[in-house]
Amino acid sequence: MCMANIGNVDAAFSNLTTIPFNQGYSPLFGDGNLVRSPDGKGVRLLLDRFTGSGFISSNLYNHGFFSANIKLPSDYTAGICVAFYTSNADVFEKSHDELDIEFLGNTEGKPWRFQTNIYGNGSTNRGREERYRLWFDPTRDFHRYSILWTPQITVFYVDDVPIREVVRREEMGGDYPSKPMSLYATIWDASNWATSGGKYKVNYKYAPFVAEFKDLVLDGCPADPIQQIPAAEACAEKNALLATQDYSVITPQRRAAMRRFRLRYMYYSYCYDSLRYPVPPPECVTIAAEKARFKDTGRLRFGGSHKRQSKRRTRNRNRVLPDSDVTPY
Numbered sequence: 001m002c003m004a005n006i007g008n009v010d011a012a013f014s015n016l017t018t019i020p021f022n023q024g025y026s027p028l029f030g031d032g033n034l035v036r037s038p039d040g041k042g043v044r045l046l047l048d049r050f051t052g053s054g055f056i057s058s059n060l061y062n063h064g065f066f067s068a069n070i071k072l073p074s075d076y077t078a079g080i081c082v083a084f085y086t087s088n089a090d091v092f093e094k095s096h097d098e099l100d101i102e103f104l105g106n107t108e109g110k111p112w113r114f115q116t117n118i119y120g121n122g123s124t125n126r127g128r129e130e131r132y133r134l135w136f137d138p139t140r141d142f143h144r145y146s147i148l149w150t151p152q153i154t155v156f157y158v159d160d161v162p163i164r165e166v167v168r169r170e171e172m173g174g175d176y177p178s179k180p181m182s183l184y185a186t187i188w189d190a191s192n193w194a195t196s197g198g199k200y201k202v203n204y205k206y207a208p209f210v211a212e213f214k215d216l217v218l219d220g221c222p223a224d225p226i227q228q229i230p231a232a233e234a235c236a237e238k239n240a241l242l243a244t245q246d247y248s249v250i251t252p253q254r255r256a257a258m259r260r261f262r263l264r265y266m267y268y269s270y271c272y273d274s275l276r277y278p279v280p281p282p283e284c285v286t287i288a289a290e291k292a293r294f295k296d297t298g299r300l301r302f303g304g305s306h307k308r309q310s311k312r313r314t315r316n317r318n319r320v321l322p323d324s325d326v327t328p329y
Contacts, residue, residue: 010160010246010254011246012160012245012246012247013144013146013157013159013160013247016067016215016217016219017217017219018041018215018216018217019216019217019218020040020041021036021037021040021041021042021043021055021216022036022040024057024058024059024216024218025043025055025056025057025058025183025216026055026056026057026058027053027054027055027056028053028054028055028056028184028186029051029052029053029054029186030045030046030051030052030053030054031053032051032053033045033046033047033048033051033052033053033208034046034053034054034055037214041214041215041216042069042212042213042214042215042216043055043212043213043214044210044211044212044213045082045185045186045187045210045211045212045213046187046208046209046210047080047187047188047189047202047207047208047209048204048207048208048209049204049207052186052187052188052189053186053187054184054185054186054187054188055184055185055186056182056183056184057182057183057184057218059182059218059222059223060088060091060180060181060182060222060223060224060225061086061180061181061182061183061218061220061221061222061223062179062180062220062221062223062234062235062239063149063150063151063220063221063235063238063239063242064149064218064219064220064221064242065146065147065148065149065217065219065220065242065245065247065248066084066086066146066147066149066183066217066218066219066220067144067145067146067147067157067215067216067217068084068144068145068146068185068213068214068215068216068217069142069143069144069213069214069215070082070084070138070142070143070144070145070211070212070213071138071139071141071142071143071211071212072103072112072138072139072211073105073139073187073209073210073211074139074140075108075206076107076108076203076206077105077106077112077206077209078105078106078107078191078194078195078196078200078201078202078203079105079189079190079191079194079195079200079201079202079203080103080104080105080187080188080189080190080194080202080209081102081103081104081105081186081187081188081189081190081194082102082103082105082185082186082187082211083100083101083102083103083184083185083186083187083188084101084145084147084184084185084213085098085099085100085101085102085147085183085184085185086098086099086147086149086177086181086182086183086184087099087181087182087184088179088180088181088182088225090182091179091180091225092122092179092225094122095121095122095174095179096119096121096122096179097119097120097121097177097178097179097181098117098118098119098177098181099116099117099118099119099147099149099154099156099177099181100115100116100117100118101114101115101116101145101147101156102114102115102116102117103138104131104190104194104195105194105195105202106195106200107195107200111133111134111137112134112138112139113131113132113133113134113267114131114132114134115129115130115131115132115268116129116130116132116156116163116164117129117130118154118166118177119175119177120172120174120175120176120177120178121173121174121175121177121178123174123175126175126281127270128166128270128281128283129268129270130164130266130268130269130270131266131267131268132163132261132265132266132267133265133267134158134265135261135264135265142212142214142215143158143159144157144158144159144160144215145157145158146217146247148247148248149177149181149220150239150242150243150248151168151178151239152167152168152243153165153166153167153168153248154166154168154176154177155247155248155250157247158261160254160257161254161257161258161261162250162254162255162257162258163258163261163262163265163266164258164262165250165258166283167283167285168283169282169283171282172281172282172283175281176283179225180223180224180225183218185211185213187209187211189202219242219245220238220242221234221235221238221239221242223235259287259289262287262290263289263290263293266290267299267300268298268299268300269290269294269298270284270298271284271285271286271298272286272290272291272294272296272298273296273297273298273299274296274298275296275297275298276298
């Protein structure tokens with residue numbers, strides 16, 4: 001499926017203001033496995049048998065637009081997690097907020113998959129994950145992945161296509177992220193869960209695994225999580241400006257592209273998982289065309305080798321979301 005069938009290059013995503021790595025970020029861990037590009041505009045994150053690596057924004061932000069062009073490792077990548085996310089877990093250990101884009105590796109010849117998730121006020125027992133395929137090979141070239149987080153909406157983008165929108169509702173309470181967060185990017189060994197529910201582990205004979213990040217964007221209001229002035233008040237002007245940016249507006253064309261993406265490439269949604277949530281969380285909007293594709297587990301009713309693998313998967317029925325549940329063919 002070519003990209004043109006989902007969305008087209010959007011001016012809002014071709015005219016972004018990017019910053020050099022050293023201007024907005026610092027190494028997080030695995031310093032020797034973080035390699036800055038010669039022009040200073042990007043980094044390579046490596047995972048080997050000794051350590052992964054990652055970086056963090058120099059500031060916390062009270063809402064913002066966070067974006068990067070990312071190229072993922074190729075060939076055998078089972079057990080690897082490449083993550084691009086916001087969080088404040090280091091400041092609010094028991095009541096943290098988080099917005100995730102997590103790429104989940106796969107065995108050689110199988111495509112990368114990825115998930116988005118949202119946590120608010122430490123609501124880790126109420127995972128809001130969705131899982132997807134892509135309409136391109138993310139290992140062959142760079143593609144832009146973005147998180148828009150405002151007081152009213154959170155939108156996840158792939159290139160210029162919005163793939164998920166969460167509208168803040170009063171009933172969500174603290175489950176909607178509201179405290180200042182840092183931006184993170186990491187690569188690490190997630191063998192215990194990332195691929196087929198942990199069946200396939202990282203094989204270090206293929207190491208080092210390299211994820212590349214460039215054209216980094218931090219457009220938000222820097223905020224001190226313990227400052228005297230409430231972050232919402234201090235950042236009111238910046239948040240108002242953020243809401244006027246092109247990427248903050250879901251146009252009819254973008255909404256149509258989002259609908260096409262979700263119908264073709266989403267293979268799990270917590271909103272349709274009635275076993276986990278007999279009453280859907282308040283932000284869920286049921287779309288008949290989407291719902292018809294899913295069972296009460298939130299997984300696809302049909303698709304490729306789903307039936308052929310059903311007996312093997314019965315051993316894992318108690319797992320919330322085995323990655324092997326649906327193959328894309």
